[in-house]
Amino acid sequence: MQDAEINDCPMPEPFRAKITITLFAAWLFYLGFVTRVMFAPLMPAIEQDLKISHSQAGSLFLMMSIGYLIAPLCSGLISSKINHRGTLNISAWAVGLALIPFAFVKNIWIIRLLLMIIGLAAGIHLPSAIATITAEIKKEDWGKALSVHQSAPPLSFVSAPLIAALLMNWLTWRIVLLTWSAAALLTALAYSLKGKGGDFPGRIPNLGNVKYIAGKPSFWIMVILFAMAMGGNAGIYAMLPLFLVTDHGMELTKANTLIGLSQLSGLIMVFAAGWITDKIGQKPAMAVTLLTAGISTFLLGILKDQWLVIIIFIQPALLSSFFLRHLVLCHALLRHP
Known part of the structure; x- marks a missing residue:
């Protein structure tokens, strides 16, 4: 890093002194993440209102x-x-503003474009948030700060279906998104007026570093494994409400409540995953996790009634434990390929 860039960075302070910055960043992350995953529990209503097919509904998640x-x-x-x-x-404002047109837009191509904007707007948050937290807070407190910030995704997976189940009792899917837009825009306004931290520039990616990392076979192994796990996690989560409503005749509120509660198993399993990994090692643990997660994902498509409910709770727990192991092993392989 050049001297000018070093001088731009703030002096790191203890976590307690910068807890407001961390909480604000975590809340922004949560709002953006819920915005992305909220479309899954709303999709049965969206599909019915727009009169689109299952494949068209899936394409909406692809655009995001x-x-x-x-x-x-x-x-x-x-x-x-x-x-x-x-x-x-910019991320906070763009997420909130992109939700407003959903109150009246019916053209599926415009909706696809809006979802791509939401994906882009939500996606630029994470790199800047991590850079801000690690620059503002002392290294020995990174674990606490990053744990607070990274609690947003699992909380989003749990809360989004429950929020949708609650609001859909009184509101249409369009008004639900408009309500969430209001919450996002109010937070964006508050951050514009009161937000602190991150007053230093980022760095344009160094092509040399990219080439170095991309040249490691272990990097691509981790990419493939991560893509498989994300497909089984976020991909299944996105289409599961639609599957339960249209293929199993489940009432939408019940389906969203069930999915929201099932995500709690993932939070619990993360803690057990560390103990299991210490006992049998990283690679065996990942292999067992991917195998059992694949089997549980297959069973989602063939089981019914109470057995289906049981596997809905098991599947996210297995994949959530994989991500913890993936991060540790990815770090190790990139350092010692």
Whole structure:
């Protein structure tokens, strides 16, 4: 890093002194993440209202994922121009504003474009948030701060279906999204006026470093494994409400409540995963996890009634434990391929 860039960075302080920055970043992350996953529990109502097929419904999630894929590729360029705080600000405003047109838009191509914007806007948050937290807080407190920030995804998976189940008792899916838009925009306004931290520029990706990492076979192994796990986790989560409602005749509120509660098993399993991994090792633990997760995902498609409910709770627990092992093993393989 150049001297000018070092001087731009803040002096790290203890976690207690910067807890407000961490909590604000975590709340922004939570709002953006819920915005992304909220469409899954609403999809049966969206599909019925727009009169679209299951494949068209799946394409909506694909467009959001494409936006989220593009985000890390351009986040460094954005933050280098407007600082990390500006990037977090833009992300919050864009997520909230992109939800407003859903109140009246019916054209599926416009909806696809809006979902790509949401994926892009939500995706640029994470790199700038991590950079802000690790620059503002002392290294010995990174674990606490990052744990607070990274609690947003599992909490989103649990709460989004429950929020949808509650609000859909009185509101249409369009008004649910408009309500969430209001919450996101109020938070964006609060961050614009009171938010602190991240007042330093990001760095444009170094092509040499990218080439070095991409040249490691272990990196691509981790990419493939992570993609498989994400498909079984976020992919199944996205289509599961639609599957339960249309194929199993489950009432939408019941389906969303069931899915929301099932995600709690993932939170619990993360703690057990560390103990199991210590006992049998990283690679055997990952192999067993992927095997059992694959079997449980297969069973989702063939089981019925109470057996289906049981496997709905088991499947996310297995995949959640995989991500913890993946992060540790990925770090180890990249250092010692």
